[in-house]
Amino acid sequence: MSQSRRGRPRSAAVHEAILNATRTLLVDAGYRGVSMDKVAALAGVAVQTVYRRWPSKAPLVVEAVMQAYASGDFTLPDTGDAIADLTTWMREYAEIGSTAESVALIRSLAAAAAEDLTDRDTLYEQLTGRVHDAVCHRLRVGVSAGQIRDDADVEAATDALIGAMLYRTLSVTASAQETEERYRGVIDALLQGIST
Amino acid sequence: MSQSRRGRPRSAAVHEAILNATRTLLVDAGYRGVSMDKVAALAGVAVQTVYRRWPSKAPLVVEAVMQAYASGDFTLPDTGDAIADLTTWMREYAEIGSTAESVALIRSLAAAAAEDLTDRDTLYEQLTGRVHDAVCHRLRVGVSAGQIRDDADVEAATDALIGAMLYRTLSVTASAQETEERYRGVIDALLQGIST
Amino acid sequence: MSQSRRGRPRSAAVHEAILNATRTLLVDAGYRGVSMDKVAALAGVAVQTVYRRWPSKAPLVVEAVMQAYASGDFTLPDTGDAIADLTTWMREYAEIGSTAESVALIRSLAAAAAEDLTDRDTLYEQLTGRVHDAVCHRLRVGVSAGQIRDDADVEAATDALIGAMLYRTLSVTASAQETEERYRGVIDALLQGIST
Amino acid sequence: MSQSRRGRPRSAAVHEAILNATRTLLVDAGYRGVSMDKVAALAGVAVQTVYRRWPSKAPLVVEAVMQAYASGDFTLPDTGDAIADLTTWMREYAEIGSTAESVALIRSLAAAAAEDLTDRDTLYEQLTGRVHDAVCHRLRVGVSAGQIRDDADVEAATDALIGAMLYRTLSVTASAQETEERYRGVIDALLQGIST
DNA sequence: CCCTAAGCGAGACGGTACGTCACGTCTTCCT
């Protein structure tokens, strides 16, 4: 089946060590503070070994961060109450996004994506896009359940939700509580509307 | 009155040349592709001359991009109709954000902000924060005019509006028309609410 | 009697392929241009297979070059006429040393020897020293035959002969004819003396 | 006169430090043991500073060694007695060539020359060729003085003299005394001839 | 006829050096 199984196989331990080292450096020194040399040194690995697996810094960072969060399942909860589920989801994210570590990692993803279009697309495909689809899906279920208006622009609403979270994460440093309140406000505004 | 005006005054032409060179490089090669050496060379200027005016790359890029758009006035139009004004503002942004050049510049700002916390704060202070305030202000005027609900979380709504725009700009490459439609959808959802 | 001859025997074809590849690379790219990886690749062989037979680059190069010339017998001709025999021998060398290929190979040996003392000693033992001994021997036979002065410093004369050839080969690029004439001049000078 | 004297001038101290460091490394570790990184580190200088002045290792080594010896004057002594002068010159070289340091440096030159044709030519032009010319010149003066046969092939004799020295230096490790004796033998053989 | 030792291709791996690029500081001369 596996057509080419020749040569010494790549060490899984090395893979982990590199990703761990990358995350450590990201949290400690930010995206700028990560260099292939430092990653290799911290992982106890030769530089070439890093390059053998990742062509450059950005994809390495993307994979390192993704691995930390991506259980692979971005599905939102579905208790039957769309509003409650959205709130739950956002609160969870607010919690995650309130630790300095997580914020550093997420900002690193943004940095990697902003530098290179290819990396951006990879990231969208593997992370952002999936979250987008998951939120859209939950909203559409809400439409079927009669909780969300059937003439609502679900895609646009999703953009507003994810966008607000992205904007807050990248732009300001806030406490978990502030963040959670703001997210609740976003959900309220979006559900009930702000016009008279 | 000018406290010390001795020696040769700084050349305004040099200032412009540097900012222009920076923008050219940003559009052509992205944030990564800009280096102080290249900027100086393209502007026909010595490296030191660049450093005499900007401490590092990020502030230079920020100023170069800001200068291209910011007339310094981020005030939203006020025709008395808050909804129409928001729509107008977003459509304008959609137009700006649909040219490849502009997208490149905006992504450069995001890159600068994501890489370094100091740069992020500078950027927020000079650009993002002002836009945020302008949108908030227009919404509050709308509240006074009875067009926006007085129990609406204006800050949260602003986050949703700006966030959606940021998210779209950074995540996907879309036509001006698509972008405008999506923005209209965001405004509709936010104004009328999506819950039944 | 072979103490242990178990296991798969080493392939003679592989041996030849490696030496051939080494010579090709030497001629094409010089000593610097030879790398164990390239040799292996060109020979269609695994790197490890090269290292199984030669501990490092220098001995490999030495053997590759030696194999091309050394029939293993460095004996000078002995027709009874020492002077004629020396001339014959030098002319032969001049011919060999006038092809670009051969010069490249000889210069490679010099490079290997000059870089590392161990390699130099190996080389002297296997090649230079043998040639030296062969020339000395022929001269001593000439002494016995009454053609060479019996108070001559045979070792010194040998140094002069071999040295002149080495010096010319390493220092200048010359035609076969020029080289042969010069060598003839060296023999003449050394035999008859240059003092009045 | 000096058409371009702009910019910060290159530091002479840096130049010396680099050449000194190169010589130290050559003596301690041989040509192979010299690397641009080590040279820079030992000289207390940035790697780039070394590359700014020398394109690669070989020319740097050539200049470093040349500087140690080349007073620029390779003229042989001229006391009126050609034979005595040649002997004096060779004895001086034998002394120089008997210290481990000098041998290491000379072997480094050979290594540099053997690796690259361009470097070889540079070296010949600046060092070997000059010595050759000086020896030839002294011999020709000897011809005029009636001490050297006027039908002698002066060029060939020079090749034999220099060649013998080169050969001995590169091939064997010997004491100063041995070396001097051998050189004396070379001169004797060449002057008086070895044929009966 | 299997068993065991070695050869062999393939390629991962830790190191070291390479030569280049970028950053931000500095020194020099010229205006």
Added chain:
DNA sequence: AGGAAGACGTGACGTACCGTCTCGCTTAGGG
């Protein structure tokens, strides 16, 4: 003083090579 030019220390980049290693497969001789 401003400005052009360019040297300089620092450090990251991505590549090449060295010599070792770990795989799976092949090729022999020995039980």
